Amino acid sequence: MTNKIKLFVFVLGVLVLGCNPDRLPKDFPKEDKFAQILADVHFAEATISQIRVQDRGVDSIVNKYYHHALAKHNLTQAKFDTIVNWYLAHPEKYQKVYDEAIALLSEREAKWEREVKSIKEEKERIRKEKEARNVWNKSKNYFISIKDTFDRQIPFDIEVDTIDAKGYRVSAFYQFLKGSMIKESLLEVFALYADSTVDTISYKLPITHNNTKAELMIGTESDLKILRMHGFLVKHDTLEEIRARIKDIEFEYIPVEDSISIE
Numbered sequence: 001m002t003n004k005i006k007l008f009v010f011v012l013g014v015l016v017l018g019c020n021p022d023r024l025p026k027d028f029p030k031e032d033k034f035a036q037i038l039a040d041v042h043f044a045e046a047t048i049s050q051i052r053v054q055d056r057g058v059d060s061i062v063n064k065y066y067h068h069a070l071a072k073h074n075l076t077q078a079k080f081d082t083i084v085n086w087y088l089a090h091p092e093k094y095q096k097v098y099d100e101a102i103a104l105l106s107e108r109e110a111k112w113e114r115e116v117k118s119i120k121e122e123k124e125r126i127r128k129e130k131e132a133r134n135v136w137n138k139s140k141n142y143f144i145s146i147k148d149t150f151d152r153q154i155p156f157d158i159e160v161d162t163i164d165a166k167g168y169r170v171s172a173f174y175q176f177l178k179g180s181m182i183k184e185s186l187l188e189v190f191a192l193y194a195d196s197t198v199d200t201i202s203y204k205l206p207i208t209h210n211n212t213k214a215e216l217m218i219g220t221e222s223d224l225k226i227l228r229m230h231g232f233l234v235k236h237d238t239l240e241e242i243r244a245r246i247k248d249i250e251f252e253y254i255p256v257e258d259s260i261s262i263e
Contacts, residue, residue, distance in 0.1 A: 173214075
């Protein structure tokens with residue numbers, strides 16, 4: 001074969017390879033890279049499907065997740081669509097990429113499920129811990145109206161002399177309903193210490209229709225042990241008409257080391 005013929009064959013081969021429609025375009029991501037991109041995009045889609053927002057807010061959130069998934073790989077939506085269309089035109093390559101993307105998603109889903117399980121377990125541990133610390137032994141929720149026959153101030157008396165506590169956190173959610181005529185109301189607690197002294201702590205409740213949390217800290221600044229707590233959840237002028245809802249009442253003790261073990 002002469003040198004001219006050899007040169008002709010070489011040039012022809014280059015042209016054929018250069019025009020090969022099955023060859024990945026130069027600026028397109030390779031198969032393993034595109035699998036990662038597809039996995040990120042599909043994960044963004046799965047995240048979006050879990051979002052529960054008003055219709056008017058969905059579009060902005062969708063755009064945010066898609067933008068993040070594509071920007072991570074320096075891609076625009078138009079470029080991504082072009083790459084997808086090319087791979088779709090080459091089914092064998094696309095199937096290989098898609099299978100790899102599914103494998104990546106499976107790994108990510110398994111990791112996500114482990115993280116979710118861990119978060120749930122931690123929340124449950126905290127819930128049990130708070131429940132074990134709660135010394136309130138009455139109903140956690142009350143609805144009060146002028147027709148009620150029980151003491152509408154909701155008095156309480158709790159003996160805590162057997163508990164080794166650094167102090168107590170008292171909290172509840174209050175909502176004063178339409179028709180309530182009271183002008184002032186207090187969450188009031190009297191704490192009896194081991195040396196027979198008494199400390200009085202109160203929280204002025206906002207007279208509002210909004211559900212509002214009230215919280216008091218008792219005994220945290222004293223080295224003395226609290227033996228007993230009594231007071232009123234809703235101290236007010238009983239001649240005034242009241243309609244209120246009180247929820248999630250907690251008298252949580254704080255251990256000396258601020259820790260507790262739950263089996």
